[in-house]
Amino acid sequence: MRGYRVIRQFVELAAVTSLVGMVIVVSIQVLARFALPSAPAWTEELSRVFFVYSVAFGIGAAVDRDELVRLSLLENYLSQSLVGHLKLIMRLVVIAVSLVIARYALPFVQIGHVELSPVLGIRMSWAFASSVVVMLIAGYFTLVRVMADPGEEGRKP
Amino acid sequence: MIGLLFLVFFVLLLMGFPIAYALAISCISYLLMADVSLVVVPLKMYGGMDAFVLLSIPGFILAGNIMSASGMTDRIVDFSNKIVGHIRGGLSLANIGASMIFAGISGTAVADSASLGSILIPAMKKEGYDADFACAVTSSSSTIGPIIPPSMPMIIVGSLTGLSIGKLFLAGALPGLLLAIGYMLVSYMISLKKQHPISSRASLRAMGKSFVGAFWSLVMTLLILFGIIGGVFTPTEASVVAVLYAVLIGSLVYRSLRWRQLLDVLKNTVSTTSSLMLLVGFANLFGWILIIEEVPQALAGGLMEVTSNKWLLLILINLVLLIVGTFMETLAALLILFPILLQVATSVGVDPIQFAVLAVLNLIIGLNTPPVGVCLFVVSSIGKVPVDRVARAGLPFLLVSLVVLLMVTFVPFISLWLPGLFMD
Numbered sequence A: 001m002r003g004y005r006v007i008r009q010f011v012e013l014a015a016v017t018s019l020v021g022m023v024i025v026v027s028i029q030v031l032a033r034f035a036l037p038s039a040p041a042w043t044e045e046l047s048r049v050f051f052v053y054s055v056a057f058g059i060g061a062a063v064d065r066d067e068l069v070r071l072s073l074l075e076n077y078l079s080q081s082l083v084g085h086l087k088l089i090m091r092l093v094v095i096a097v098s099l100v101i102a103r104y105a106l107p108f109v110q111i112g113h114v115e116l117s118p119v120l121g122i123r124m125s126w127a128f129a130s131s132v133v134v135m136l137i138a139g140y141f142t143l144v145r146v147m148a149d150p151g152e153e154g155r156k157p
Numbered sequence B: 001m002i003g004l005l006f007l008v009f010f011v012l013l014l015m016g017f018p019i020a021y022a023l024a025i026s027c028i029s030y031l032l033m034a035d036v037s038l039v040v041v042p043l044k045m046y047g048g049m050d051a052f053v054l055l056s057i058p059g060f061i062l063a064g065n066i067m068s069a070s071g072m073t074d075r076i077v078d079f080s081n082k083i084v085g086h087i088r089g090g091l092s093l094a095n096i097g098a099s100m101i102f103a104g105i106s107g108t109a110v111a112d113s114a115s116l117g118s119i120l121i122p123a124m125k126k127e128g129y130d131a132d133f134a135c136a137v138t139s140s141s142s143t144i145g146p147i148i149p150p151s152m153p154m155i156i157v158g159s160l161t162g163l164s165i166g167k168l169f170l171a172g173a174l175p176g177l178l179l180a181i182g183y184m185l186v187s188y189m190i191s192l193k194k195q196h197p198i199s200s201r202a203s204l205r206a207m208g209k210s211f212v213g214a215f216w217s218l219v220m221t222l223l224i225l226f227g228i229i230g231g232v233f234t235p236t237e238a239s240v241v242a243v244l245y246a247v248l249i250g251s252l253v254y255r256s257l258r259w260r261q262l263l264d265v266l267k268n269t270v271s272t273t274s275s276l277m278l279l280v281g282f283a284n285l286f287g288w289i290l291i292i293e294e295v296p297q298a299l300a301g302g303l304m305e306v307t308s309n310k311w312l313l314l315i316l317i318n319l320v321l322l323i324v325g326t327f328m329e330t331l332a333a334l335l336i337l338f339p340i341l342l343q344v345a346t347s348v349g350v351d352p353i354q355f356a357v358l359a360v361l362n363l364i365i366g367l368n369t370p371p372v373g374v375c376l377f378v379v380s381s382i383g384k385v386p387v388d389r390v391a392r393a394g395l396p397f398l399l400v401s402l403v404v405l406l407m408v409t410f411v412p413f414i415s416l417w418l419p420g421l422f423m424d
Helices: A002-035 A042-064 A080-113 A124-148 B002-015 B019-033 B040-049 B052-069 B072-084 B090-106 B109-127 B131-144 B152-161 B165-194 B204-229 B235-253 B259-292 B295-306 B310-327 B330-347 B352-368 B374-383 B387-393 B395-410 B413-423
Strands: none
Touching: A002 A042, A002 A124, A002 B052, A002 B235, A002 B259, A042 A124, A042 B040, A042 B052, A042 B259, A080 A124, A080 B019, A080 B040, A124 B040, A124 B259, B002 B019, B002 B259, B019 B040, B019 B259, B040 B259, B052 B072, B052 B090, B052 B109, B052 B152, B052 B204, B052 B235, B052 B259, B072 B090, B072 B109, B072 B204, B090 B109, B090 B131, B090 B165, B090 B204, B109 B131, B109 B352, B109 B374, B131 B165, B131 B352, B131 B374, B131 B387, B131 B395, B152 B165, B152 B259, B152 B330, B152 B352, B165 B204, B165 B352, B165 B395, B165 B413, B204 B235, B259 B295, B259 B330, B295 B310, B295 B330, B310 B330, B310 B352, B310 B395, B330 B352, B352 B374, B352 B395, B352 B413, B374 B387, B387 B395, B395 B413
């Protein structure tokens, strides 16, 4: 699964870079307030874009590590095989829902194409596209889990 | 149709779906039935995440993770032990003290129980404490984390309601202190009864040396708190200043932070933040549906029909939140329930800041109770003790939490005094 590893490394790198970008931009905002006559107005906008992309790419790691918050109440009372089947169904539904939301995020991105951010003047479609990215990545990493281990926890490709 | 929304949500929740997806799917079912375009799903999801104040969440998580990676946890434990180690059951008191200090750099209970527990539970067992008690003290004291600033639940409350995060942080400080004092008293009494070990008193020189080690984490808490209260930083800026501070201390003062470690810390931070933000995004959609269906008004009306007495209503809300907290994750429960219940509480004259502390306190109590007490699970796996035994040993501490909850409910001064003193 070399392809998976490459995608995983890229997604992790993109998430970490976006987070570092956010930290740098907010740091500039703080430093500029003390060192310059006036703080730049673009920092808040740009830091928010970095933030939504760190979330969008970071969701891959969250799915990969099974960090999405959920209740495991019922699992304690069900047989191992039933839990396995439930997990498989759950993951398949998660993939389908992710794809549906990604599909409906496309018109949302198009709305952003005619909208400019107030200070930076960039098309908002760039920021709104993070909603497509987050769903595609969540769907892809869930699919990888299904392929690696249809119902059980643990093994990775 | 609102019935369908709740039905789908609860069925999926029980089936074990990620809560974010249980919210999304229930909302999609509702929107399809109501013939509303599904474009609203990404729109509201994005809207929920795109708030400047939420940027403080990865900031504080990152700062806490960097401090932990720099070996701050050992220094905090050492300092707390030097101060109270000579008292009967001193290590358990040190455990609670360390939790209080650690709360100032982490803001989450699970991080607290995992990092302090991995050091203190084996140390307590080695010194002769029974494992059940060691786990129960660690698990209970870790709930101080989400109350003492910086607090993730308070940031979420601020982003949901527009309440001042500085005020919310301050409001949690005194209840957090009361929890710690209560836990220490109970711990001391149990230690007297069980004749837990006692360490020799540390010399002033050793105490001073240990203080220097832990000093920098205390400075970080003060930097965050007074930076926000003093109006020097916004919460997001304060969180980033905390990150820069943690990097400087870890690399230049402690000289223990490695670049390789930093990469792992960054990966952990984006993973934790993303799972939380997906929840925030879909909870925003869920909340929007509840508002257009006028659910908060209906619930407020329903509860007011039961009683319009402020105190009885607060007891009723406490019961609801305590029950929810026993099976639902703190932040998820806050995102779904807080805006609705706030409307009910304010309609009978409860201060929103007091109500925020009350709600957070209620929900964090559930971190230490079965069936879904996350902190219980963490410490039981560290201490190799069955969850039910830890829960039983934690009953006296649970009683303390309930007493503090009642105090916060009936004495608004406890949560409103510090915000009034510094920010009004």
